[in-house]
Amino acid sequence: MDPSAVGTFDLLGTDPHSKARRGRLVTAHGIIETPVFMPVGTQATVKCCSPDELKELGAQIILGNTYHLFVRPGMEVMSHFGGLHQFMAWDGPILTDSGGFQVFSLARLRKVTEEGVHFQNHVDGTPMFLGPRESMQIQATLGSDICMLFDECPPHPCSYDDAAESLDRTLRWAATCKEQPTPGLKFGIVQGSAYADLRRRSAEALVQIGFDGYAVGGVSVGEPEPEMFAAIENAEPYLPASRPRYAMGLGTPPQMLEMVARGIDMFDCVLPTRLARNGTAFTRLGTIALKNAAYTKDRGPIEEGCTCPACRTFTRGYLRHLVKAEEILGLRLITLHNLHFYLNLLGEARRRLEAGIFDGWRRQFVAEYRANRGDPTVEADV
């Protein structure tokens, strides 16, 4: 890797019929072809998966969670091991969130001040503090390739005044974050809840400060899907085309493709791993619950034609047995299938973009997926 190239984002092509983009982001641990799905490695592991398996699935970059790693094993241990890459033996790019989302959704007894948030962690109740300086220091210690700004993620619903006040603080924190040295890139996070003018103000203010990429936050927090799309549409026009865009914490397969069509390049979501642990598998015709008695004697794979390690070898009937018997191999195999499904879906999106046939394919995929079975409700990534 040429060190001077780190942070470069090449816009390789744009879709003539939508805002979809085919891009390439250079990080210190490797090149990321976009649009891209990033598996979530909350506690220094993508649940159930080894780094080798992630590589075989084609994962280009994974997420780490600042809040979780700050709480356990803690920064002394992370520093001792030389950062998250070495600790978990993943040599590809890592994006870390700021910890803000989890502090507001998971920790207890929060007190928000201008400097940051006092809270008690959810593991043993230890009082802790996280602000923009601390968050960037932690992400620097983790050796993150892409550091997210420390922001406040307002709940849904949120009054205009509360959203505006929260946004102002998040923007002051953004300026503080910008000043902190980190080895990795820094991405700003557009907030503003459901209010179009706040989303625009947030985006313009962040671009004014200047970051390596821009995320849209405060989405997938329980709002209806049209509102989620609106949050993206209200921010995107004010983000520079020359920088990558990331929609945080979503979504279902159709939602991701709709977001790609709205100009988003990067995604993370716990759905493929979380639903797998509940025995739910993704297919092109929607999700299926493998616990269902209908699969007891089913000799087919989860999805015909799928090339994942589960579908290459195992039947729905066997997977149902494993799920019913609460065997870990069942969770593992469905996790591998679901991650393959998500990673492969974005890979297909890239290939269709290169061939100039993205938009028709996207519409057909979404229609087929939604015609058959309902989407699972997107759960927030905590």
Next chain:
Amino acid sequence: MDPSAVGTFDLLGTDPHSKARRGRLVTAHGIIETPVFMPVGTQATVKCCSPDELKELGAQIILGNTYHLFVRPGMEVMSHFGGLHQFMAWDGPILTDSGGFQVFSLARLRKVTEEGVHFQNHVDGTPMFLGPRESMQIQATLGSDICMLFDECPPHPCSYDDAAESLDRTLRWAATCKEQPTPGLKFGIVQGSAYADLRRRSAEALVQIGFDGYAVGGVSVGEPEPEMFAAIENAEPYLPASRPRYAMGLGTPPQMLEMVARGIDMFDCVLPTRLARNGTAFTRLGTIALKNAAYTKDRGPIEEGCTCPACRTFTRGYLRHLVKAEEILGLRLITLHNLHFYLNLLGEARRRLEAGIFDGWRRQFVAEYRANRGDPTVEADV
């Protein structure tokens, strides 16, 4: 595989200083080099492991549990899928137990008759029945390569009269089992509790009926270790050298080597997989609890020089974090290490037997293992 060779047991060599044997058993799904450790696949999966991983670890044969598979998914499903090999996608040899041990240790409301045992299963309380005929039919449906006879496993301690009465019934059941057609080999099970004359009578009566191999059962049921060794020593002289011998459900690494030295060829034990799920790893100097705070910053592998997938890549510090955070990858990696340890230990025993240096090595291994840390208590395989 030459079908006429199935069941052949070649005694390739014997140790000049002990009763240890180097052998080779031919089954319909492959050749088994003995002495051998057989990973336990209770519910149609060796817990946490894929068939590919078992192959890579060098597993030659795995166990299936008749009771568990009879209860769930049930024989209609197993028959539909063409047996256990196809169901779980394991194409190597499989040994199945008879279900007797679990009926007596796990099921509820048992009533023993001359025909077998009425019980309520532990999953949903459904009344079920298992006797010598049913057990052999189930093992035939599973397509087992080595079927174990349906026996009664007396508790520890057990009075002489109870043990004798139980043994007589087990011997009548053995004759019934012998008559049932199965595609695989049939192994008799020596019972007789702690009584030397009963063990001898059991062994002689089984040999009189004539089986493809002989197991020693009713061991590792809570008795002191000297009694466990005595049970083997009281049976072994009456078993033909030309057939393989199997000590059921044990044991610790030293116990297995002591059993090899007493003429045993085959072992199964849940310790490597069960202790892994508790965060305990095997080493040549005894077991270590990876939860221990002492490993928090440990940059070494579980065991220096170990070539297992966990030790090749991951530190004790990372594994400790995974165990503390209750991440499945932690259980997986320690399971792989522990199975590697057990499989490799028996592989070493085979190589030392071939080189004629087994006994000194065995004594040194046992001394070093026991000098440092205590053995975990062997738990019965339910």
